[in-house]
Amino acid sequence: MEGTVGVDIGGTRTRVGAVARGRILARRAFPTQGIAEVKDAIRAVMAEVGWARPGAIGVGAPAPMDMRGGKILGCPNLPHWNGVEVTRELGDAFACPVYLANDATSAAIGELVFGHRAHDFVYITWSTGIGGGVVSGGRVAWGATGQAGEVGHMVLDPDGPPCRCGKRGCLEAIAAGVGIARAARERLGERLSAREVVDRARRGDAGALAIVDEACRAMSQGIAILWEVLEPELIVLGGGLTGSWDFLGPKVLAAAHGLARTPVRVELTPLGDDVGLLGAAALPDHFPEEWRSG
Ligand SMILES: [Zn+2]
Numbered sequence: 001m002e003g004t005v006g007v008d009i010g011g012t013r014t015r016v017g018a019v020a021r022g023r024i025l026a027r028r029a030f031p032t033q034g035i036a037e038v039k040d041a042i043r044a045v046m047a048e049v050g051w052a053r054p055g056a057i058g059v060g061a062p063a064p065m066d067m068r069g070g071k072i073l074g075c076p077n078l079p080h081w082n083g084v085e086v087t088r089e090l091g092d093a094f095a096c097p098v099y100l101a102n103d104a105t106s107a108a109i110g111e112l113v114f115g116h117r118a119h120d121f122v123y124i125t126w127s128t129g130i131g132g133g134v135v136s137g138g139r140v141a142w143g144a145t146g147q148a149g150e151v152g153h154m155v156l157d158p159d160g161p162p163c164r165c166g167k168r169g170c171l172e173a174i175a176a177g178v179g180i181a182r183a184a185r186e187r188l189g190e191r192l193s194a195r196e197v198v199d200r201a202r203r204g205d206a207g208a209l210a211i212v213d214e215a216c217r218a219m220s221q222g223i224a225i226l227w228e229v230l231e232p233e234l235i236v237l238g239g240g241l242t243g244s245w246d247f248l249g250p251k252v253l254a255a256a257h258g259l260a261r262t263p264v265r266v267e268l269t270p271l272g273d274d275v276g277l278l279g280a281a282a283l284p285d286h287f288p289e290e291w292r293s294g
Contacts (some may be wrong), residue, residue, distance in 0.1 A: 005042055005054040005094075006135060006281030008103060009061040010129050011077050015273075016041035017280035024274065025049045034080035039093050046095050057090050058283030059097045060106030060276055062131065066284070067146035068291045070100045077129075082265045087293075100285040103276055105149055107269075108133025109140060110112050110279025111236050115269050118233045122226045123269070124151055125276075126219065127239030128177040128194075142288055150208065156221050174218040177241060183211045198244045216248055220255030227260045237277075238269040257269070 003020030010032060017027040019094025026048035028041040046054065063075035072078065080137050087098040101109075108123035119138040125131045130152030134141040141148045152172035153165050160169025161182060173179045177194035184192040188207045192200075200208035223235050241248065245268055256264045269275045 002051045002053065002055045004046025004281045004284055005045065005057045006041070006277045006279070006283070007038055007057065007059040008080070008106065008276035008280050009038075009059065009063075009078065010103070010276070011062055014038060014041070015277045016045055017056070017274075017277045017281060018045040018051065019278065021119070022278065024277065024281075027277070029184065032078065034078075035084055035086070037091070042090070042094065045165050052098050053094055056096050056284035057094060058106065058280040058287075059086055059090070059098065059100045059281065060103035061086070061100065062103045062129065064148055065100060065146070067100060067142075067288075068293070070293075072100070075285055097284060097292075099292075101146060101280075101283055101287065102131065102133070102149070103280075105133040105140060105142070105146070106133075106265045106279035106283055107238060107276040108149065108279065109282050110271055110275040110277070111135075111238075111269050112138070112140070112286075113282045114278050115271050115275065115282040116234065116236060116267060118236075120230070121232045121234050121236055122149070122151070122230060123236045123238065123275075124223075125239040126176070126237055130172040130176045130222075130239075132226075136230065136232075140286055146288075146291070151222055151226065152224065154222055156218055171218055171222045175215040175222070180215050182212055183214070184208070185212065194241060195244070195250065196242070202244075202247050202272040209266065212248070213251060216251035217246075217255050220252045220259060222266060223252065224259035227256070227262075234265040234267055236267055236269050238271070240270050266267045 010016040017024040026045040064073040072081045092100045132149040132151035157169030163170035163173035180194040199210040
């Protein structure tokens with residue numbers, strides 16, 4: 001029995017890996033393009049590990065999707081993937097079952113299977129955008145159509161900055177990389193990456209520090225809401241901005257502790273950048289039975 005292939009499509013980078021028993025045996029990472037590049041990468045990792053075909057393929061993508069049909073729906077962030085029937089195309093190419101899910105939900109599966117292995121937790125990706133996945137009683141909470149866990153679009157301030165989703169004041173619009181960069185453009189008059197804003201704040205720049213403090217406060221509000229509503233054992237964070245956790249973490253935790261009634265436990269995923277890839281590879285085992293075709 002061969003292992004599975006995980007495909008983690010990110011807004012900027014795509015990761016593809018051949019995975020067996022929780023180990024990534026071969027991997028490729030490249031700037032996100034279309035499905036042709038993903039097929040090439042799958043062929044490359046299979047050749048490297050000597051598999052004739054994968055046991056199954058799991059794909060995580062940061063896009064609205066029809067999970068039953070395995071199709072990505074209109075997504076401005078991933079122009080090459082609009083309308084792509086992912087499960088049909090990859091299934092035809094590799095003659096194996098293929099499953100498609102939201103990338104942050106896939107990452108939550110990675111955390112469930114290979115991370116802290118808690119049974120009740122919320123996984124939050126804190127990166128260019130903010131996504132999430134909820135695990136309750138050891139099972140993924142998929143929601144009615146598989147879109148559960150969109151913690152980035154909790155509205156924290158209805159009069160706040162515009163969000164990519166069309167609303168205002170979403171957690172993502174305030175705290176994610178896109179929100180931090182926009183605040184820097186509007187308030188500091190400079191085009192800076194979120195990382196650059198955080199680095200300036202670290203050096204004591206007052207304008208940058210105010211933006212970062214607002215982002216951390218919004219993240220702490222989001223965490224406190226999830227903590228009270230779901231009573232998880234812990235909240236697990238991953239994503240690019242957690243690379244600055246030594247600076248951001250104390251701000252987030254201090255505020256979150258003040259907003260929740262019981263001590264909030266927040267941990268970084270021990271899987272680092274691989275959480276999404278490992279989760280995509282484990283998706284075939286966790287995909288909801290009723291949405292499996294054939
Ligand atoms: Zn939003």
